[in-house]
Amino acid sequence: MSKTKLSTELQCLIDAxxxxxxxxxxxxxxxxxxxxxxxFLPHAETVALAEGNLPLTRIEGTALFEWHGLAxxxxxxxxLIWRDQDxxxxxxxxxxxxxxxxxxxxxxxxxxxxxxxxxxxxxxxxHEVENVAGVLFSVWAPNASRxxxxxxxxxxxxxxxxxxxxxxxxxxxxxxxxxxxxxxxYEIRAKNGDILLKTDPYGRFYxxxxxxxxxxxANDNFNWHDQKWLKQREKFDWQHKPISIYxxxxxxWQRGSEGELLNYRQLAVALVEYAKTLGFTHLELLPxxxxxxxxxxxxxxxxxYAPTSRFGSPEDFRWFVDYCHQHEIGVIxxxxxAHFPKDAHALAWFDGTxxxxxxxxxxxxxxxxSTLIFNFGRYEVKNFLISSxxxxxEEYHVDGLRVDAVASMLYLDYSREEGEWIPNKYGGRxxxxxxxxxxxxxxxxxxxxxxxxIMAEESTAWPQVxxxxxxxxxxxxxxxNMGWMNDTLRYMEKESIxxxxxxxxxxxxxxxAFTENFLLPFSHDEVVHGKxxxxxxxxxxxxxxxxxxxLVYFYMFTHPGKKLLFMGxxxxxxxxxDSSQVLxxxxxxxPFHQGLQHLVKTLNHTYxxxxxxxxxxxxDAGFEWIDCHDAHNxxxxxxxxxxxxxxxxxxxxxFTPVPREYYHIGVPAAGRYDEILNSDAQEFGGSGVVNSPxxxxxxxxxxxxxxxxxxxxLPPLGGVVLKHNQTAPGPQAVLxxxxxx
Numbered sequence: 001m002s003k004t005k006l007s008t009e010l011q012c013l014i015d016a017x018x019x020x021x022x023x024x025x026x027x028x029x030x031x032x033x034x035x036x037x038x039x040f041l042p043h044a045e046t047v048a049l050a051e052g053n054l055p056l057t058r059i060e061g062t063a064l065f066e067w068h069g070l071a072x073x074x075x076x077x078x079x080l081i082w083r084d085q086d087x088x089x090x091x092x093x094x095x096x097x098x099x100x101x102x103x104x105x106x107x108x109x110x111x112x113x114x115x116x117x118x119x120x121x122x123x124x125x126x127h128e129v130e131n132v133a134g135v136l137f138s139v140w141a142p143n144a145s146r147x148x149x150x151x152x153x154x155x156x157x158x159x160x161x162x163x164x165x166x167x168x169x170x171x172x173x174x175x176x177x178x179x180x181x182x183x184x185x186y187e188i189r190a191k192n193g194d195i196l197l198k199t200d201p202y203g204r205f206y207x208x209x210x211x212x213x214x215x216x217x218a219n220d221n222f223n224w225h226d227q228k229w230l231k232q233r234e235k236f237d238w239q240h241k242p243i244s245i246y247x248x249x250x251x252x253w254q255r256g257s258e259g260e261l262l263n264y265r266q267l268a269v270a271l272v273e274y275a276k277t278l279g280f281t282h283l284e285l286l287p288x289x290x291x292x293x294x295x296x297x298x299x300x301x302x303x304x305y306a307p308t309s310r311f312g313s314p315e316d317f318r319w320f321v322d323y324c325h326q327h328e329i330g331v332i333x334x335x336x337x338a339h340f341p342k343d344a345h346a347l348a349w350f351d352g353t354x355x356x357x358x359x360x361x362x363x364x365x366x367x368x369x370s371t372l373i374f375n376f377g378r379y380e381v382k383n384f385l386i387s388s389x390x391x392x393x394e395e396y397h398v399d400g401l402r403v404d405a406v407a408s409m410l411y412l413d414y415s416r417e418e419g420e421w422i423p424n425k426y427g428g429r430x431x432x433x434x435x436x437x438x439x440x441x442x443x444x445x446x447x448x449x450x451x452x453x454i455m456a457e458e459s460t461a462w463p464q465v466x467x468x469x470x471x472x473x474x475x476x477x478x479x480x481n482m483g484w485m486n487d488t489l490r491y492m493e494k495e496s497i498x499x500x501x502x503x504x505x506x507x508x509x510x511x512x513a514f515t516e517n518f519l520l521p522f523s524h525d526e527v528v529h530g531k532x533x534x535x536x537x538x539x540x541x542x543x544x545x546x547x548x549x550x551l552v553y554f555y556m557f558t559h560p561g562k563k564l565l566f567m568g569x570x571x572x573x574x575x576x577x578d579s580s581q582v583l584x585x586x587x588x589x590x591p592f593h594q595g596l597q598h599l600v601k602t603l604n605h606t607y608x609x610x611x612x613x614x615x616x617x618x619x620d621a622g623f624e625w626i627d628c629h630d631a632h633n634x635x636x637x638x639x640x641x642x643x644x645x646x647x648x649x650x651x652x653x654x655f656t657p658v659p660r661e662y663y664h665i666g667v668p669a670a671g672r673y674d675e676i677l678n679s680d681a682q683e684f685g686g687s688g689v690v691n692s693p694x695x696x697x698x699x700x701x702x703x704x705x706x707x708x709x710x711x712x713x714l715p716p717l718g719g720v721v722l723k724h725n726q727t728a729p730g731p732q733a734v735l736x737x738x739x740x741x
Contacts, residue, residue, distance in 0.1 A: 124200060
């Protein structure tokens with residue numbers, strides 16, 4: 001190495017501008033027998049090689065120390081002893097005496113966007129080299145001129161642990177002697193000279209907000225107990241089984257006696273008991289990926305590989321999932337690949353350039369949310385997100401992901417005026433790169449983790465969201481049926497006297513109900529931002545509000561599609577959801593609220609017990625209209641069927657507060673029909689207008705294009721489920737309306 005070149009490299013190192021500190025630091029041969037050892041220690045007064053206690057000499061005017069001597073005196077991996085300015089002595093292996101640790105093959109896969117487990121390549125990982133333990137740091141910052149690891153261990157001084165750059169702009173440094181629990185960040189020098197202090201994009205744990213540093217975690221050695229659940233999940237016939245999801249925001253579901261946030265473990269025990277009692281099959285958590293701002297509810301994610309530290313450690317969250325699985329409750333995470341916040345410590349302008357986002361705001365910014373849009377066309381960004389999805393599915397055993405804001409990803413003009421967006425290469429509004437990403441996401445997650453569910457919150461009429469990519473679809477398992485939700489609530493918010501003019505808002509959903517695999521959501525989005533709670537969306541006095549709410553839940557649980565209900569909606573919370581306050585559990589002291597909660601429990605258990613309500617949710621073989629035309633009385637009557645077994649149920653709904661006795665309906669089979677559920681039953685807080693507990697017998701009279709018929713009682717603002725009793729004894733007297741005088 002020439003003196004001129006050495007001088008230049010030395011100056012870059014001293015100025016903290018080096019992209020290859022290993023060219024200067026560490027152990028270097030001078031000739032066949034001689035070596036030089038250099039160390040750059042800005043806070044050292046004296047430095048020596050521990051092996052032989054050989055002192056290093058300071059290069060005058062710098063924090064650079066050198067030793068020259070025989071190669072035989074210094075092993076390839078050596079320790080340094082140095083005394084700092086406060087007279088504390090330190091000893092440890094020199095980070096700059098180790099060879100690169102990342103394989104060229106891994107770096108190549110990452111550069112192609114095909115390293116599905118990039119979290120095993122990048123981030124801060126407990127690592128061992130030559131029987132020496134430490135932490136291997138690696139980060140992607142291709143446009144940086146220098147990257148350093150900083151933390152308490154080096155006084156947050158970016159000069160101390162400068163990293164080496166590898167292929168495709170990945171920087172790495174193995175620092176021996178560091179242990180789990182270490183708090184750290186990356187100090188990045190941009191090409192323009194700006195110094196940026198960034199958390200680790202692949203960090204697995206973060207400080208509790210408002211602090212933002214990453215924390216090194218130990219290698220996962222959690223003792224899982226959910227092997228039975230995972231084995232069953234691989235073969236879970238979810239299309240023909242009940243799925244009823246309880247959507248939860250952990251910070252406001254319950255808190256401690258002093259208002260403190262509960263730990264993941266405390267939440268698991270309480271949530272599982274509650275969800276099991278009410279008959280839910282899954283929990284869906286609003287994003288628990290790390291986020292800086294409580295009021296974003298987690299939708300402005302900064303840590304795509306870290307459960308938020310608000311509720312405990314990564315091990316605590318593993319315990320949460322494991323506990324749920326042991327008690328046969330699935331766990332779905334809300335996951336946000338559409339956008340990320342502009343917080344300076346996180347992904348935004350990560351290496352001084354628009355690295356994860358688009359540079360042009362017409363492609364790279366959501367002005368509605370003041371967030372940035374991922375550049376899905378960049379291989380490494382696509383890799384980052386797919387690897388994140390697999391991380392949660394594999395490392396935390398979660399059972400599925402609900403992908404947020406899919407519509408905003410699909411359309412380049414989403415929530416943009418003319419001139420505020422850039423068409424694709426064909427001149428269209430479709431985001432071709434995002435479409436490719438979503439298809440890859442769904443293909444890869446299903447290949448790598450069979451049995452998991454990937455759900456789309458997609459609010460438009462984009463075709464084939466839940467069809468496989470090989471036929472042109474996006475490949476999701478389920479799509480949130482936002483159309484059904486909006487139409488249903490728009491109808492229910494009307495006074496009952498006007499509903500007869502809007503019957504189509506209820507019947508329209510069955511025109512398209514089987515074009516996708518739909519999930520019916522009454523989610524958190526419907527009870528915030530001035531939309532009112534589910535209870536106060538309903539018109540009328542207190543009795544009518546509760547009757548309407550019981551009816552709309554009854555309608556949801558008997559309509560084709562899987563189910564989702566947001567916390568608090570199940571017992572009729574009166575005020576809008578406020579993420580800073582706990583749910584109003586106290587209202588369960590009142591009978592109407594108790595009755596509503598009891599109905600939701602009964603609906604869940606009926607939905608699971610009755611095959612006809614869940615076996616054919618996604619095909620027209622599971623549904624048949626009896627009458628959808630009685631708009632004058634605001635009545636709907638339909639059949640839910642289990643096509644394979646021949647089982648069926650009659651569903652009759654009355655959307656007015658007028659009870660209707662001797663309502664004549666057609667049925668497909670003769671015999672006795674038993675009322676197995678009535679939303680107006682007194683046990684649910686209703687008025688008790690029910691059908692005979694001894695059953696209702698058919699008449700040999702064709703009606704509504706059916707060979708048989710019967711007269712039933714329709715409760716006010718209520719619904720009934722009638723089940724054909726195939727084992728009932730012979731013909732009995734039938735209910736007939738009284739004769740007119």
